[in-house]
Amino acid sequence: MNQPPHVSISGLRFTYSDGTEAIRGVDLDIRHGERIGLAGENGCGKTTLCKHMNGLLSPSEGRITVDGMDASRMRTPEIAGKVGYLFQNPDHQLFCSTVYDEVAFGLRNIGLDDGNIKRRTERYLGMLGIDNLSSVTPLTLSLGERRLVTIASILAMEQELLILDEPVAWLDAKQTAVVANAIKQAGREGRTTISVSHNMKFMAELTDRLIVMSQGRIILDGNTKDIVSDPAAMSRAGLVSPPVSLLTESIKGAVQFTRKVATNEDFVGCLRDSRIGGGAHGAR
Amino acid sequence: MARTALVDIFVPKQSPLHRVDPRIKIISAILLTVLCFFLSNLLVLIALLLFLQALIWSTGVNLRTYSSSFWLVARFSIILMIVWPFFDHLGEPVLLDLWIYKPTVPALLRALTVAIRIFAIASGWLMLLLTTKHGQLVRGFVKLGCPYDFGISLSIALRYLPNFLGTIDQIKEAQASRGLDTSKGDLVKRARNMIPVLIPTFAIAFRAIEGLSEALLSRGYGANPVRTYYRDIKMRASDFTILVSLVFIASFVVMMKFLGGASF
Amino acid sequence: MLTMPTISINRASFRYRGQEGRALSEVSFDVQRGEFLALLGGDGAGKSTLCKALNGLIPHHIKGEFSGDVLLEGRNTRDLPVMEIVAKVGLALQDPETQLFTDSVEEEVAFAPENLGLPWAEIDYRVKRALESTGMSALAEKSPSALSGGQKQRLAIASAISMMPSILVLDEPLSMLDPRGRAGLLSLLDSLRKERGITVILTSNTAEEIAAHCDRIALLSQGKLISIGRPEEMLTSSKRLTDLSIEPPQLLELSHMLVDEKIIRSEQIFFDEKTGANRILSAIGGRSAQP
Numbered sequence: 001m002n003q004p005p006h007v008s009i010s011g012l013r014f015t016y017s018d019g020t021e022a023i024r025g026v027d028l029d030i031r032h033g034e035r036i037g038l039a040g041e042n043g044c045g046k047t048t049l050c051k052h053m054n055g056l057l058s059p060s061e062g063r064i065t066v067d068g069m070d071a072s073r074m075r076t077p078e079i080a081g082k083v084g085y086l087f088q089n090p091d092h093q094l095f096c097s098t099v100y101d102e103v104a105f106g107l108r109n110i111g112l113d114d115g116n117i118k119r120r121t122e123r124y125l126g127m128l129g130i131d132n133l134s135s136v137t138p139l140t141l142s143l144g145e146r147r148l149v150t151i152a153s154i155l156a157m158e159q160e161l162l163i164l165d166e167p168v169a170w171l172d173a174k175q176t177a178v179v180a181n182a183i184k185q186a187g188r189e190g191r192t193t194i195s196v197s198h199n200m201k202f203m204a205e206l207t208d209r210l211i212v213m214s215q216g217r218i219i220l221d222g223n224t225k226d227i228v229s230d231p232a233a234m235s236r237a238g239l240v241s242p243p244v245s246l247l248t249e250s251i252k253g254a255v256q257f258t259r260k261v262a263t264n265e266d267f268v269g270c271l272r273d274s275r276i277g278g279g280a281h282g283a284r
Numbered sequence: 285m286a287r288t289a290l291v292d293i294f295v296p297k298q299s300p301l302h303r304v305d306p307r308i309k310i311i312s313a314i315l316l317t318v319l320c321f322f323l324s325n326l327l328v329l330i331a332l333l334l335f336l337q338a339l340i341w342s343t344g345v346n347l348r349t350y351s352s353s354f355w356l357v358a359r360f361s362i363i364l365m366i367v368w369p370f371f372d373h374l375g376e377p378v379l380l381d382l383w384i385y386k387p388t389v390p391a392l393l394r395a396l397t398v399a400i401r402i403f404a405i406a407s408g409w410l411m412l413l414l415t416t417k418h419g420q421l422v423r424g425f426v427k428l429g430c431p432y433d434f435g436i437s438l439s440i441a442l443r444y445l446p447n448f449l450g451t452i453d454q455i456k457e458a459q460a461s462r463g464l465d466t467s468k469g470d471l472v473k474r475a476r477n478m479i480p481v482l483i484p485t486f487a488i489a490f491r492a493i494e495g496l497s498e499a500l501l502s503r504g505y506g507a508n509p510v511r512t513y514y515r516d517i518k519m520r521a522s523d524f525t526i527l528v529s530l531v532f533i534a535s536f537v538v539m540m541k542f543l544g545g546a547s548f
Numbered sequence: 549m550l551t552m553p554t555i556s557i558n559r560a561s562f563r564y565r566g567q568e569g570r571a572l573s574e575v576s577f578d579v580q581r582g583e584f585l586a587l588l589g590g591d592g593a594g595k596s597t598l599c600k601a602l603n604g605l606i607p608h609h610i611k612g613e614f615s616g617d618v619l620l621e622g623r624n625t626r627d628l629p630v631m632e633i634v635a636k637v638g639l640a641l642q643d644p645e646t647q648l649f650t651d652s653v654e655e656e657v658a659f660a661p662e663n664l665g666l667p668w669a670e671i672d673y674r675v676k677r678a679l680e681s682t683g684m685s686a687l688a689e690k691s692p693s694a695l696s697g698g699q700k701q702r703l704a705i706a707s708a709i710s711m712m713p714s715i716l717v718l719d720e721p722l723s724m725l726d727p728r729g730r731a732g733l734l735s736l737l738d739s740l741r742k743e744r745g746i747t748v749i750l751t752s753n754t755a756e757e758i759a760a761h762c763d764r765i766a767l768l769s770q771g772k773l774i775s776i777g778r779p780e781e782m783l784t785s786s787k788r789l790t791d792l793s794i795e796p797p798q799l800l801e802l803s804h805m806l807v808d809e810k811i812i813r814s815e816q817i818f819f820d821e822k823t824g825a826n827r828i829l830s831a832i833g834g835r836s837a838q839p
Contacts, residue, residue: 042726054461056457076457077463080461080462080463087454091484091487091488092451092484092488093458093484095479139487144590171753172589172590172795174590174793240728243798243799244798246821247802247828250821264798268805268809496649498600502603502605502638502639504634505663508664508665511663513662515652
């Protein structure tokens with residue numbers, strides 16, 4: 001693929017006005033359609049890095065381009081149609097009198113006509129299972145529901161680049177499943193997604209490439225499953241592998257695993273490959 | 285970041301002023317405020333102002349904090365001095381004659397006197413905030429007679445105000461990412477565009493207040509009308525000395541003013 | 549011979565003022581002294597409301613309709629003055645960020661015993677012990693805003709246990725923490741139980757990690773208690789959990805898949821690594837003995 005990268009970062013350094021050096025040299029290329037996971041301990045610089053991608057911050061040194069354009073010259077409201085950013089706290093965004101208006105707000109700002117606004121709003125309210133809440137005031141909803149509303153309002157804008165800060169935090173099991181599907185759908189429709197999260201189970205299922213940061217630098221960058229299934233590498237990066245990877249590690253001696261195990265499906269697939277199971281006579 | 289400078293300016297160092305009991309510092313600031321209104325001699329006021337700046341610098345305050353506080357008051361004083369000649373055009377010599385705007389030298393001197401007074405009063409309160417942690421400040425007010433409820437409200441305000449201001453910035457970022465442009469358009473449009481910033485601000489504030497009051501109640505707030513204090517403030521001999529000296533000086537000035545019309 | 553349960557909830561129901569539905573609906577269960585109980589439920593299940601009914605915020609401070617009884621060591625929370633309830637039940641709410649407001653860690657921890665009007669020496673003793681128990685003695689003079697997320701959570705707990713409560717209730721303490729923070733918190737709770745015999749109740753919308761530490765799990769949904777029992781009894785069907793909007797342990801889901809693959813039998817499902825490893829290995833071992 002000779003397409004230029006979607007996001008290209010070189011020599012990026014960033015220092016806050018109070019002197020904190022948040023990013024100490026990052027070089028990174030992200031291709032169109034990649035599903036990226038971004039992880040690291042609090043204060044590692046991942047949020048600071050993301051805020052450079054939609055013009056909220058400008059580099060102190062180095063360059064960042066999004067779709068070939070210099071991101072530091074872009075004003076956030078003008079780039080809102082190309083780069084979507086889901087913030088962690090839904091209460092930083094909700095202000096409309098109905099859920100419908102809340103989702104339509106962003107769409108109006110990026111200049112969609114009424115017909116398209118209606119179509120997209122209904123589509124995404126349905127996708128996130130909150131169409132029954134369409135005429136409810138968002139501020140009166142529970143925390144999980146408020147989160148779903150903001151997720152719908154950002155996804156509906158269908159930007160080519162989506163940055164999601166802890167998309168499944170504070171969501172219960174059903175809500176998490178709905179959001180995970182919506183993010184997968186965005187991936188299928190060719191959008192580039194960057195998910196920032198602590199949840200390695202989520203990362204293993206929804207991202208292909210995992211970037212781990214520490215103290216303003218990238219310390220790991222590779223295939224999500226390769227990284228997540230390696231408890232030693234995870235531990236060095238300050239992260240914890242999902243339970244299924246830990247289980248794999250503990251029975252490695254007795255069972256041959258043909259590939260890396262980061263999800264339940266991987267585990268079962270490996271056992272099938274080793275011809276274990278598949279018949280009542282086998283179970284004892 | 286500069287926004288939090290207002291309430292979070294405690295200088296984490298040790299200086300003689302840091303060690304003075306908060307009650308004394310509060311009383312000093314009040315006495316200074318009152319005293320300034322009795323002083324009308326420009327030279328005396330300037331000397332007092334310089335003396336207060338020396339005290340401020342003795343606290344170890346950094347240049348950034350000091351200059352942002354200075355400019356906060358300066359902006360106000362400059363406006364005052366510019367506007368003054370609209371209302372006071374007595375005296376000679378007259379510098380300009382533009383219909384209702386007639387600055388004269390004596391009037392400008394009067395304006396300057398008021399400006400210096402404001403600086404001096406602000407200096408007193410600045411010294412208090414620079415050298416007193418929030419908790420001690422609140423203890424000071426409560427021990428001087430304020431009800432504990434006032435004290436804890438003050439604590440909470442001091443603690444959460446910087447957060448609150450920071451939250452407004454975060455809200456602006458979040459809404460900008462949805463395409464909201466708060467810096468373009470005419471005045472009406474800009475005012476309307478503040479709604480998506482103000483509503484979440486208030487919503488967050490209400491939720492925080494509700495959550496905080498539940499948390500405080502869960503920790504027994506109001507359980508016993510008689511409270512004990514763990515880290516309390518105690519007056520020392522030096523504090524009493526300062527107090528007595530302050531009262532003495534203040535009374536002296538006031539007395540001189542009323543008795544002899546001395547040119548203070 | 550039966551010992552009196554430390555908490556006895558009998559048909560507790562609550563409706564917040566101004567809301568249509570009931571946040572709690574005829575909830576009844578007992579909690580024994582020293583027990584570690586996990587209340588699992590999805591968004592809107594009533595977990596927070598139940599926490600507040602345990603420490604007297606309901607019915608004494610929160611407006612609404614409360615019916616049923618909550619008994620703490622046999623005494624009804626309706627009849628007990630708040631001062632007594634709060635000394636028995638420590639509550640740490642969901643976001644520590646919105647609970648901490650003093651200049652230093654030790655002042656934060658001292659706040660609760662100060663409110664009780666205890667003598668200075670007693671406060672000093674309790675503050676020091678609470679900081680020791682939560683591993684925060686070295687941070688005594690630090691400002692709460694300078695702490696990390698995990699440390700803030702510990703501080704919230706230290707501030708609750710300085711009341712020397714016999715019961716500690718934590719509302720979604722894990723949701724704001726990263727995996728290391730969660731592991732640290734759970735082991736802290738284990739040591740508090742051992743050291744002080746405190747009864748611990750915590751709420752969560754995920755069963756992962758908690759199953760290994762708690763004695764019993766209660767499943768809540770829409771204000772009702774669906775079921776209560778030991779983890780082995782409650783965590784037998786991941787579908788049942790997801791239907792209640794609770795995230796099942798990943799390994800429980802795996803064990804269902806292994807049953808489908810006929811690798812293990814349905815009685816052999818598991819949710820923790822050690823049991824899982826044993827059962828899988830013995831199932832496979834049996835097989836490889838086949839010709």
